[in-house]
Amino acid sequence: MSAPGQRARLRPSLRLRGRLAITGLALALPAMAAVVWGRHQYQWRSAQGTLLEVARARVAEGGRAICDGQVREWPPAPGEMSLRHAGGGATFGRLIAYDRDGKPLDGDGPPLVPELENAAREGRDGVVAMGDFGGRPVVQALLRAPWSDAKCTYLAFVRPRPAELPHDPWPVAPLGGAFVVVGLFLAALGPVVRRIRRLTLGVRRSAAGAYLVPVAVEGRDEIAELATAFNGAAAEVRAQVEAQEHREQVLRNFLANTTHDVAIPLTVLQGRLAAMRRAQQAGTPVEGDLITHAIEDAHHLGALIHNLGAAAKLEAGEPEISRLPVELAGVVRRCVARHQPLAELLGVDLQAALPERALHATGDVTLLEEAIGNVVYNAIHYNARGGHVAVVLDPLPSGRFSITIADDGPGLSPGEAEHLFERAFRGDAARSRKPQGRGLGLDIAKRVADVHRMTLTPESPAEGGLRMVLEGAISEPEASDTREARGALAS
Amino acid sequence: MDSQPQRLLLVEDDAELGAQVVADLKRAGYEVDWQTRGTAQHEDLGRIYALVILDLMLPGVHGLDMLKQLRARSDVPVLVLSARNETLDKVRALKLGADDYMTKPFWPDELLERVRARLRRPTLARDGRLDVGRLSLDLGARKLWLDGREIDVTRVEFAMLSMLAKRPGEAISRAALAAEALDPERDGTERTLDVHVSRLRRKLDGGDMIATVWGIGYRLEATKAP
Ligand SMILES: Nc1ncnc2c1ncn2[C@@H]1O[C@H](COP(=O)(O)OP(=O)(O)OP(=O)(O)O)[C@@H](O)[C@H]1O
Ligand SMILES: [Mg+2]
Numbered sequence: 231m232s233a234p235g236q237r238a239r240l241r242p243s244l245r246l247r248g249r250l251a252i253t254g255l256a257l258a259l260p261a262m263a264a265v266v267w268g269r270h271q272y273q274w275r276s277a278q279g280t281l282l283e284v285a286r287a288r289v290a291e292g293g294r295a296i297c298d299g300q301v302r303e304w305p306p307a308p309g310e311m312s313l314r315h316a317g318g319g320a321t322f323g324r325l326i327a328y329d330r331d332g333k334p335l336d337g338d339g340p341p342l343v344p345e346l347e348n349a350a351r352e353g354r355d356g357v358v359a360m361g362d363f364g365g366r367p368v369v370q371a372l373l374r375a376p377w378s379d380a381k382c383t384y385l386a387f388v389r390p391r392p393a394e395l396p397h398d399p400w401p402v403a404p405l406g407g408a409f410v411v412v413g414l415f416l417a418a419l420g421p422v423v424r425r426i427r428r429l430t431l432g433v434r435r436s437a438a439g440a441y442l443v444p445v446a447v448e449g450r451d452e453i454a455e456l457a458t459a460f461n462g463a464a465a466e467v468r469a470q471v472e473a474q475e476h477r478e479q480v481l482r483n484f485l486a487n488t489t490h491d492v493a494i495p496l497t498v499l500q501g502r503l504a505a506m507r508r509a510q511q512a513g514t515p516v517e518g519d520l521i522t523h524a525i526e527d528a529h530h531l532g533a534l535i536h537n538l539g540a541a542a543k544l545e546a547g548e549p550e551i552s553r554l555p556v557e558l559a560g561v562v563r564r565c566v567a568r569h570q571p572l573a574e575l576l577g578v579d580l581q582a583a584l585p586e587r588a589l590h591a592t593g594d595v596t597l598l599e600e601a602i603g604n605v606v607y608n609a610i611h612y613n614a615r616g617g618h619v620a621v622v623l624d625p626l627p628s629g630r631f632s633i634t635i636a637d638d639g640p641g642l643s644p645g646e647a648e649h650l651f652e653r654a655f656r657g658d659a660a661r662s663r664k665p666q667g668r669g670l671g672l673d674i675a676k677r678v679a680d681v682h683r684m685t686l687t688p689e690s691p692a693e694g695g696l697r698m699v700l701e702g703a704i705s706e707p708e709a710s711d712t713r714e715a716r717g718a719l720a721s
Numbered sequence: 722m723d724s725q726p727q728r729l730l731l732v733e734d735d736a737e738l739g740a741q742v743v744a745d746l747k748r749a750g751y752e753v754d755w756q757t758r759g760t761a762q763h764e765d766l767g768r769i770y771a772l773v774i775l776d777l778m779l780p781g782v783h784g785l786d787m788l789k790q791l792r793a794r795s796d797v798p799v800l801v802l803s804a805r806n807e808t809l810d811k812v813r814a815l816k817l818g819a820d821d822y823m824t825k826p827f828w829p830d831e832l833l834e835r836v837r838a839r840l841r842r843p844t845l846a847r848d849g850r851l852d853v854g855r856l857s858l859d860l861g862a863r864k865l866w867l868d869g870r871e872i873d874v875t876r877v878e879f880a881m882l883s884m885l886a887k888r889p890g891e892a893i894s895r896a897a898l899a900a901e902a903l904d905p906e907r908d909g910t911e912r913t914l915d916v917h918v919s920r921l922r923r924k925l926d927g928g929d930m931i932a933t934v935w936g937i938g939y940r941l942e943a944t945k946a947p
Contacts, residue, residue: 552808568831570831572828581892583892594808595812619936622936622937
């Protein structure tokens with residue numbers, strides 16, 4: 231595969247890791263900070279308590295002397311202070327006297343940290359703060375002098391800052407820890423990212439192979455679910471593509487069949503027309519039969535084209551077939567009207583009887599007309615001059631209807647009824663009397679009946695001929711009725 | 722029928738087919754206007770034409786749109802010609818108010834017959850009176866006249882004849898006639914129908930007026946009065 235393709239494939243996963251890292255840090259840092267800050271607050275509070283206690287003890291011990299300047303606790307050389315000088319243990323540290331404004335009584339003494347100086351001016355007592363003392367970190371506690379007649383107003387107790395109480399509550403170590411955790415998390419994410427990458431690769435391969443190869447489903451987690459979902463979608467796409475291909479195949483077959491099936495009767499018709507022209511040129515009368523046959527050929531061609539259209543529709547299947555209210559008297563009327571000229575030509579009496587009230591079925595009006603037309607066509611076609619065809623639409627009890635097409639033609643020979651609906655079946659009568667059929671008509675009529683859940687049954691009446699009965703369910707038409715239905719009996 | 726020939730409008734874009742249809746309709750005694758494009762409809766065509774024959778695939782305004790506009794203003798019967806044999810085209814045309822459709826290819830005779838059927842006037846039953854050819858029926862008083870002369874008929878005969886006369890020229894099945902005219906207790910079943918019909922025929926001038934229809938039943942011929 232090409233290099234740009236490779237890069238394109240890598241970038242999304244890096245983006246995923248980068249985004250996870252940012253998200254991880256964004257969540258981990260505030261959490262760490264909260265923990266550190268909370269711990270610091272707690273330690274500071276307890277340290278303050280301890281410091282004040284110690285300071286008060288020291289004030290009670292020897293504070294008065296310091297306050298009055300009798301004992302100069304402050305070392306002579308500034309900056310050379312030893313905090314250990316006045317004793318060790320938990321109580322070491324020093325007391326220094328200040329005036330009411332928080333200024334050292336001994337002019338060279340160390341100043342209070344600003345926070346305590348403010349507290350002194352406000353006259354507060356027992357305030358603790360951190361600060362620097364000659365460049366060293368210290369804690370200071372500010373206490374009011376308990377004597378009204380002493381020289382100083384305040385005494386500050388100063389001691390080095392304990393190690394567990396850093397002045398900066400944002401140490402580097404815990405933050406580094408957070409980065410390490412996030413890093414480990416991202417490293418642990420590696421296999422997941424690799425699986426996503428494999429899935430992407432699988433999807434690309436599947437797409438390149440017309441979705442015939444499914445992607446591998448590893449494990450049972452969300453990524454596996456994604457793979458399964460993709461396989462489902464791929465199956466859907468494949469089904470649609472297959473349906474499309476099927477339709478195209480049907481169309482190709484249709485075109486091929488049409489060309490073949492139409493070419494033969496058309497050639498016969500051309501032969502007859504040429505014979506007519508020869509007769510006309512020779513000045514001999516054109517035989518009546520020749521013209522009749524030519525007209526029959528043309529009618530047959532029209533029927534054939536419609537039948538091939540119907541066959542294509544049936545082949546293509548359900549979505550192509552309408553399911554709409556069909557007014558049955560109209561169907562019968564149109565079928566009879568279409569075949570009346572042919573019947574007259576062949577000397578066959580074609581009649582229809584329709585009930586007074588309109589009857590509806592649900593289905594595809596084109597297919598139903600084709601089916602009934604084929605049966606009517608046969609009844610005329612295989613009949614003899616002077617014969618009859620009757621088409622009767624009747625409501626039946628229990629919400630059904632029947633359309634009966636009866637003729638007094640040659641009927642079926644014994645054993646023919648079973649094969650009647652097979653494609654390309656042609657009976658004795660047909661082969662001897664009408665050579666040009668292709669045995670397509672009843673095959674289509676039967677299949678149309680089937681897709682409409684109707685029955686098409688041949689009956690051989692005792693008096694001869696053939697009766698074909700189409701039976702199906704009556705349905706209520708929708709409220710918005712058509713003019714056709716209202717005017718069903720107008721003609 | 723009026724002495725004035727009826728005027729039809731044909732809308733068909735194919736030159737050869739259109740010319741042929743016009744010639745056929747003229748030969749059958751109609752006057753025909755022929756337009757080869759679909760046009761917007763602004764007036765009531767019913768005032769000018771007795772019937773419109775409308776192709777669907779037209780240059781200009783599509784046949785279905787033309788039908789819709791035409792229907793908004795007029796009740797003139799419309800016969801649609803469809804070449805595509807598409808179910809949805811037909812269903813849509815009927816929904817939009819077409820009276821009927823024909824699928825190409827068709828024989829000229831089929832078209833003429835469909836036009837005639839559309840233009841045939843419905844039998845008028847004014848004040849319970851029916852006039853069909855030489856016959857007049859008073860449905861309320863159950864009286865029958867042939868060429869103005871009153872004919873005496875039985876209850877069953879009158880019931881049969883009035884059913885046939887309501888749909889002249891149409892075959893009515895024996896079952897339907899029997900259901901309408903015979904009381905199974907008094908008059909017997911479908912088989913006695915033929916006896917009643919032959920008696921009625923004798924009363925109507927030996928008449929070829931009531932024709933037997935093979936496989937169905939009977940039909941009253943819708944011939945004009947001489
Ligand atoms: N009314 C009928 N009377 C006698 N035989 C019939 C009748 N209808 C059908 N048949 C027989 O059934 C056979 C099959 O009919 P079908 O309509 O399927 O094919 P076809 O008429 O031979 O050809 P196609 O309809 O494709 O032109 C006919 O060939 C004929 O033998
Ligand atoms: Mg056939």
